[in-house]
Amino acid sequence: xxxxxxxxxxxTCLDAIGPLDVLSNLPGAEPVFVAEKxxxxxxxxxxxxxxxxxxxxxxxxxxxxxVPGGLGTQMFLDHQxxxxxxxxVHESTKWTTSVCSGSLLLAAAGLLNGAPATTHWIARDLLxxxxxxPVPERxxxxxxxxxxxxxxxxxxxxxxxxxxxxxxxxxxxxxxxIEYDPQPPFDCGALEKADERIVEMARAALMAGxxxx
Amino acid sequence: xxxxxxxxxxxTCLDAIGPLDVLSNLPGAEPVFVAEKxxxxxxxxxxxxxxxxxxxxxxxxxxxxxVPGGLGTQMFLDHQxxxxxxxxVHESTKWTTSVCSGSLLLAAAGLLNGAPATTHWIARDLLxxxxxxPVPERxxxxxxxxxxxxxxxxxxxxxxxxxxxxxxxxxxxxxxxIEYDPQPPFDCGALEKADERIVEMARAALMAGxxxx
Numbered sequence: 001x002x003x004x005x006x007x008x009x010x011x012t013c014l015d016a017i018g019p020l021d022v023l024s025n026l027p028g029a030e031p032v033f034v035a036e037k038x039x040x041x042x043x044x045x046x047x048x049x050x051x052x053x054x055x056x057x058x059x060x061x062x063x064x065x066x067v068p069g070g071l072g073t074q075m076f077l078d079h080q081x082x083x084x085x086x087x088x089v090h091e092s093t094k095w096t097t098s099v100c101s102g103s104l105l106l107a108a109a110g111l112l113n114g115a116p117a118t119t120h121w122i123a124r125d126l127l128x129x130x131x132x133x134p135v136p137e138r139x140x141x142x143x144x145x146x147x148x149x150x151x152x153x154x155x156x157x158x159x160x161x162x163x164x165x166x167x168x169x170x171x172x173x174x175x176x177x178i179e180y181d182p183q184p185p186f187d188c189g190a191l192e193k194a195d196e197r198i199v200e201m202a203r204a205a206l207m208a209g210x211x212x213x
Numbered sequence: 214x215x216x217x218x219x220x221x222x223x224x225t226c227l228d229a230i231g232p233l234d235v236l237s238n239l240p241g242a243e244p245v246f247v248a249e250k251x252x253x254x255x256x257x258x259x260x261x262x263x264x265x266x267x268x269x270x271x272x273x274x275x276x277x278x279x280v281p282g283g284l285g286t287q288m289f290l291d292h293q294x295x296x297x298x299x300x301x302v303h304e305s306t307k308w309t310t311s312v313c314s315g316s317l318l319l320a321a322a323g324l325l326n327g328a329p330a331t332t333h334w335i336a337r338d339l340l341x342x343x344x345x346x347p348v349p350e351r352x353x354x355x356x357x358x359x360x361x362x363x364x365x366x367x368x369x370x371x372x373x374x375x376x377x378x379x380x381x382x383x384x385x386x387x388x389x390x391i392e393y394d395p396q397p398p399f400d401c402g403a404l405e406k407a408d409e410r411i412v413e414m415a416r417a418a419l420m421a422g423x424x425x426x
Binding site: 012121182195198 | 368
């Protein structure tokens with residue numbers, strides 16, 4: 001079962017690596033990192049370089065597609081090679097998934113017209129502008145498309161996918177294998193749960209990252 | 214504030230990338246991936262290649278050290294260049310941290326003699342054999358050493374570190390920035406919470422990974 005992780009300049013690492021370390025535990029999993037061209041792709045801060053071992057031409061029919069988000073997403077919303085590749089592989093995927101602002105790319109590729117979908121809370125308006133119907137949930141399943149909210153939500157999304165593919169016991173075993181017994185310090189990890197002051201601090205931190213590189 | 218992430222063959226990506234995408238949000242953060250030599254380092258499954266931009270010689274005084282675990286950890290428990298580098302940078306770190314079986318490397322380097330520490334549940338006996346005192350908690354703070362349990366726990370560890378360094382509000386803002394509002398499908402992410410049958414399935418999956426490469 002080939003699982004393709006799309007890489008592009010200034011993606012967010014955790015968006016891709018959360019699902020990677022969940023889905024890699026599946027029997028027969030063949031994860032592969034894909035970009036327009038082979039080579040190192042830098043994350044949003046530039047500090048992490050992840051290697052795309054395959055180019056778009058080399059990965060044409062993955063079983064699962066995972067599209068991460070990141071500060072760079074907006075620069076790819078009219079990047080035709082990326083959108084065309086997403087559209088093409090989506091034709092034969094079993095599941096097409098996104099994490100964070102990755103859903104903007106699915107929408108820009110025309111996969112979410114009028115469809116319910118989620119994204120990072122900071123990108124909801126943009127998702128709507130691209131024709132999708134933003135839903136403030138952590139994971140949204142619509143047909144064979146699964147969108148997840150910001151960054152860390154990819155772990156929950158991927159565990160749900162394991163459950164769909166292999167049942168409850170396998171999902172439980174993978175959850176235990178990655179010791180996913182979360183103990184967040186506060187109950188403020190979603191827009192609806194955070195004070196406006198904290199929301200503004202988070203927005204400022206994200207915007208600083210956007211302007212930094 | 215330089216934050217050094219140690220890379221070595223067959224590390225687990227999420228162990229490093231969870232803390233990366235938490236700590237990168239700190240003002241003045243300078244994350245850097247370090248290995249014995251510069252170049253691409255492969256994760257446990259081999260599917261992900263992360264670039265070490267700096268060698269041990271080039272990173273001598275990070276403020277924070279993050280040591281990930283992985284299937285490869287055991288092969289480095291007597292790797293003197295790695296252990297010597299950990300010992301050396303620990304002298305001047307503000308915080309020395311580990312995720313998953315990364316604590317085995319701290320112990321092998323002599324940093325945890327008789328000290329309370331945690332690790333992936335599958336490695337507790339090994340941690341004890343290396344002279345530490347395993348504690349079945351998700352995050353254990355001992356002086357300036359923070360050890361975290363398996364894989365996903367690095368996110369909780371790093372958020373706790375943000376809280377210590379910059380206070381509650383910053384930790385809340387970062388938690389919101391990565392939309393960390395976990396919704397695990399089951400309550401079985403810790404050894405003490407899982408049925409024996411699920412534990413055996415998880416153990417088998419982990420062992421299969423160990424034998425695969």
